[in-house]
Amino acid sequence: MWVKLAFKLFARELRRGELTIIFAAIALAVLTVFSLSSVTERIGLNIEKKTSDFIAADRRLSSNHAFTDNYINEANQQGLETASLLFFDSMLFANDELVLGSVKAVTEQYPLRGMVEIKDTLESVGYEIRGGPKSGNIWLSEGLFYTLNVNVGDTVELGAGQFTISKVLVSEPDAPFFSLAGNKRVLLNYADIGSTKAVQVGSRVFHRLLFAGTDAQLSDYYLWLKPQLKENQNWEGVKDRQSPLGENLARAERFLLLAGLFGIMLAAVAMAVSAKRYCERQYDPVAMMKTLGGSRVVIRKIFLTHLALVTSVSIIIGLSIGFVLQYFGANYLAQFMGAELPSAGIKPWLLSAFIGMTCALMFSLKPLLDLFDIPPLRVLRRNLGDRLAISRIHMASSLFTIFLLMWLFSGEIVITLILFGSSLLVIGVLFGISRALFSFGRKLGLSPGSSWSLAIATLQKRANANAVQLISFALAIKLMLFLVVLKNDMISDWEMQVPADAPNAFFINIAEQDIEPITTFFNDNNITHEAFYPVFNARVNAINGEELARRVSKQEGEERDEDAREGVSREPNLTWLSEIPEGNEVIEGEWFSNGDDIEVSVFEGWKEVLDLELGDTISFLANERRFDAKVTSFRSVDWGTLKPNFVMILSPNMAGKTPVTYFSAAKLEAQHNKGVSQLLQRHPTMSMIDIKSRLEQAQSIIAQVSLAIGFVLSIVLVSGALVLISQVQASLAERMQEVVILRTLGARGRLIKLATLYEFVLLGAIAGFVAALVSDVALLLIQQQLFDVAGRLHWYIWLLGPISGAAFVATIGYLMVANTMRQNTQGLLRNLS
Template sequence: MNAGRSRLYAFLRDTLREWRSPELRVLAAALVVAVAAVAAVGFFTDRVDRGMEQQAATLLGGDLAVVSDAPIPERWRSEARALGLESIRSATLPSVLFTPDDDSLLVSVRAVDPAWPLHGTAQVAGDPQPETRTQGPAAGTAWADGALLQALDIAPGAEVELGRLPLEIDAHLRLEPDRGSTLFDIAPRLLIHFDDLDRTGLIGPGSRVQYQLLVAGPPGAVQQFRGWLQAELDAGQRLLDLEDANPELREAVNRARRFLGLASLMAVLLAGAAIAVAAHHYAEQRADAAAVMRALGASGRRVLRLFFLRVLAIAALASGIGLALGFAAQFVLSALLGEWLATGLPPPGPRPVAAGLGVGLVTAAGFALPALLRIGRVPPLRVLRRDLGLPPVSVWLSGLLALLTFGALLYWQAADPALALWVLLGTVLALLLLGALGLVLIVLLRPLRDRGTMALRFGLANLSRRGGLSAIQMVAFSIGILALLLLAIVRVDLLAAWERNIPPDAPNLFFINIQPGEEQAFADRVAASGLPRPEMEPMIRGRLVAVNGEPVRAEDFADERARRLLEREFNLSHAEAMPSHNRLAAGRWFDPDATGEWSVESGLMERFGLRLGDELTFRVAGTPVQGRITSVREVDWDSFRVNFFVIGPPALLANQPRTYITSLHLPAELEADKNRWLREFPAVTAIDVAALLAQVRSVIDQATRAVEYVFLFTLFAGLTVLYAAVQATREVRRREAALLRTLGARRPQIRNALLAEFGSLGLLSGLLAAVIASAVGALLAWQVFGFDYAVNPLTFVFGIGGGTLGIALAGWLGTRQVLNQAPLKVLRGPE
């Protein structure tokens, strides 16, 4: 026991002594950055997951929910009561709210039964503290959230109009417990009594209303009711349980976890490069100690185990520090993305801690082991013959082990073998491309070594002499600068180019739910205001139920968007001629009097695997409508005009129930005219496209800022690679500086030479990053967005300027001590 304690004490003492080694400090710093990046993302997403799990019943609104496109049958509520379950009805739809001053606002109307909410409590503004409500609004009154009150500049007690129904704002809604996420809310909330819904006049054929039945009670009764409902459900109706609570938020968090997690792994990759360089130099520095141990009888395996355990001990300590920093850093992510969850986030569990420690130890082992293997093979004769160096490192072993390590981390983070494989292949190809371009740039610099000042010549000569190491440094910094340029400049340029691609007179308003028989009168009112007479497009709700006679089910498709399309009704339309903003991609347009034909948008064809000639069957108002695909259309979605996935000939759909939809560009000075149209036609809903785009941009900006924040760890990891490379050449630089000073060079000249070397490295890295960032921006604009992209000169200004100044400063800070060494002491040393 005492011997074991003594060995442990000696190991810890020697490990702490080893902490003075610059190489191990670099290794530790790299691990701190890597673990902090992974832990920050892990802590944040774990808190969101735990928050959703703890609040699942509250977010769902009950223990079980039924969502339906049609009103909830009364027998369902009767069955719930018979089983001893509480139940309430709810309905949600978009509409326009008016004030007596003729102001209007698109709102999300929710009608609830008096017993709402089943779980949790609602909160309304009080004086001085918020008030708790356990029942919904009374008939004739409404609760409005803060965004609505602020937008209309009204307060509780104000009179408003919803359709044909006057309402009094009874309370300022502070918390709607089962609203869950605000991530995809496109309008402020107005809460009303369920019985008031019919009195608004907003409900009619084609109304965008979604009904819910929420139940709560003993688990056994809930399961029994669930089983009874399974046989009752029809198309357009589905069950939701606690696992389905807030699916939009859950999907957003899953995507954020993957995206942010993959971004954090870029910091891990660069940290791994720094670890590999530091471990290589550490092995060189400890070769003498290993030779002495071998000469005294220690086996190579024991020597390797000793040094490897020291590195793992340092890695464990660094991982602990990284976890602490990651825990602190996740509060910034919570601030950036905290709006995704309406309530506060609970503390995280132990899972991110274990994951962070695992990432730290695996990264340390995977990237350091190839270099440390050399220590176990150092010859004992090196004690007497200093010229005997370490066995050469195996490039294949190092590359394979690093690749396997990074691939395993990718698979763990992505939880998708295909995605992990593609990201791994893309990363390897990108690194090879960057490395090759870096070597080319370094070779192109060689003719400049004989020109310019002494400092510049010496700096360029150092880059050329250490071409491989310089290329590694350039790759590391190019990745960091590339990430920042893509997120800080190219992203903004793409959004600006997208906005420029939208015509100035593009429609900014959509009017939906225009009732049959009112379409011409509505068009007349628009034309009376001096605007072009809008085209009224028929819109028919239909559900895709079969392809080529075979029933289609959402669960048959892996693509999530395809599933969502099948779970709801399509918006069908009919037209005699193909819309002018569409392009015929394949097939032929049908004759106006044709029956049994469809024209389908090309993206939908690809998503569902359809081909020309396939027969599609839609259920419209309970009646099957069949037709074959005779044409495929390319749709210009950026036109902001009315578009449809599926269009049929008039003879096929003319007798089906429909509403009408139109879009137009409304100048700001005609806002009052729009309000008058909507007052006269209360069932019509106006959707402000500009407001929707602003909401989407807000979500994108939040996510982008979070990614930019995570990529800061990548930049720090790149700095760690530079510092590791500087430390790896420290002894060589010390001797070079000593020789130069012996030959008469002054300290400012040597300092300027170092600045020239690192400045040139930064310039090349920034140039490479700017070129690739511009190419990626152009490729995204061309392939993804479909518009022209103009290269922003600021990409090169910030890339080259920032890279030159930043890396020159970092390099100088890392090599200052080289200038403080006495030349005689250095030249008398072992080297």
């Protein structure tokens, strides 16, 4: 019997629109979470795929000695794709020219991820393929063609073997970030290693195995592999520190994580507010049902059935709309990026449905319990039950649910606490501000016919409801401001770490007599370049006469002296300069004096590493020469400029006291390739380090994340508008009553319209100001804790928050009630009845 009644009431309320609010809130939560999680997951997968391309695999295993066969056999048994690589240096000979080349021998499966770019001739256009040279053939980088004076089809000797040059090697996906042989690369078939006779027992070679497969396959294989790994064997992936792209990928994932969390928060707020509003609107029907003899059990079954029906239908519709939304959004992003985004897995479907059900249950449970407790006497005394309007239990359970959902989605407790804590701060501040402003409004003494006076009186009358509205408005604005700062400032800051004019090639081992002709070449070809810095290597041997720990050989079983002072494991590049270089700033001490003693300025990151203080004396060992330098300053260094930088800079009086070579950097374009190769041929001691492909890859990741943030921002704007609409819609009946009363008392239509507009302007401006204030504090913490950068305040959002909040709330709010304002008094009375 109750089932039939439940469905009749459900159909009736659907026609009346009573279930619209809660239905829209659940659907909003589901479609927001699904669209955001799907798009961010697809872009994240694409970013990870791109970075995997740049190590030519999903994982790689590196070693300086050969691998046993069981490594590959086990990988093949577990369904992984594999490829073998061997790196070694060997001499190439052709046309009476001899040059040392950097050889990479590859199996036919190489590369497992990414593509090799080659050209058929020096003049032809490059194209991408997967694979390497066939046995008997060899691919040479463009610089070697000019150095050896050869063409495609010629024969070249590599070690003891002779090979036919079949292609021009343009680029490889796993080319090292810094390669001293960047212009002298050789690609060889793995089967031809023996014919070169360049790899013998004791030869200096480097082995690498590449693996590709699913995450589960790779994890299972690593479980088998880990116990067998030697100390000098490294298992690496794109997220590992060993990968130069690891930090870029980690930062991209953090940005996408923030974007997804914003969607979770907004959907949860919409559901919590809407569920409460819906249940409040059912107080009178429940009181009537109880008056007519309806039992508590029957009423509970009816409304729980309604909740189940609304939840299931809204989840289905939310998933459908979310799928369409993410489909078109992802396709647009894919076309914009010129790449096909991978398909998202089942996680967005399960996560969205789970969040929809959780929101419906947790945010509706306490309001429904309050609804069941409504006394029958409310049909006569309409104020009975109003004390249930604000429930601390409902608020606490809603907040706890939101926190758990955020934590579940992110898996990051720190970022969850920052975002959740800042939202609590918004709630607390707004409750205090709303109370203070609404009570202060009574003392303003505005004239009775003033629209501002009427607006403030309306705010005072609905103080509790307006406080809830302020909170939902402020949280929506807060999320929008977060995304605006993420897209406009933090993404830009990240992008500026690799400026557009950054050098993309380094030139090292330059002899002093070669500086003038090289400078002339750069100027004649309009190549932007940096100054030429004198460079030499030296070991930090002692500090204040105390010897640093000596490096020991584990191979020989040596043990480190535990009592010795900790040093650094590498010999740094040193230079001397008279002026502070660009991108450096003295943060402690003074730049060099003109004294006779050698002085040194140290990068601030090495201050703690070497436990240095101003005035300390550092003893250096350069070749066999020892010298001392006094620490006179510590510097901050902007390494992101990619311009020549040094951890230690010596005073100019170091000049002439040790042999040096020179170092510079330049920004090269495609038309410079041939000329630069000829330049390297004329100056054989000089080497070039090409990092162009890595810069392009880093910029590609930044562009994708920026697009993702823009997409999320558009979703949040739409979701925020829906939250506002649901809030205003819930108060339409009360506003109709106010309009009828005001018209009856003789208020003009213009006065009522302006008062309503001013009410929304005040609500939006207050919400926007608090949102801006709290957002900036939270962003400061996020920059420091999540992105490990020096945080800074964003003053422009302090102005943007109130202005955008007032405009956003006033526009949508006024449009929602405009129809009510246009109706005559008789029509409003009919609607109220």
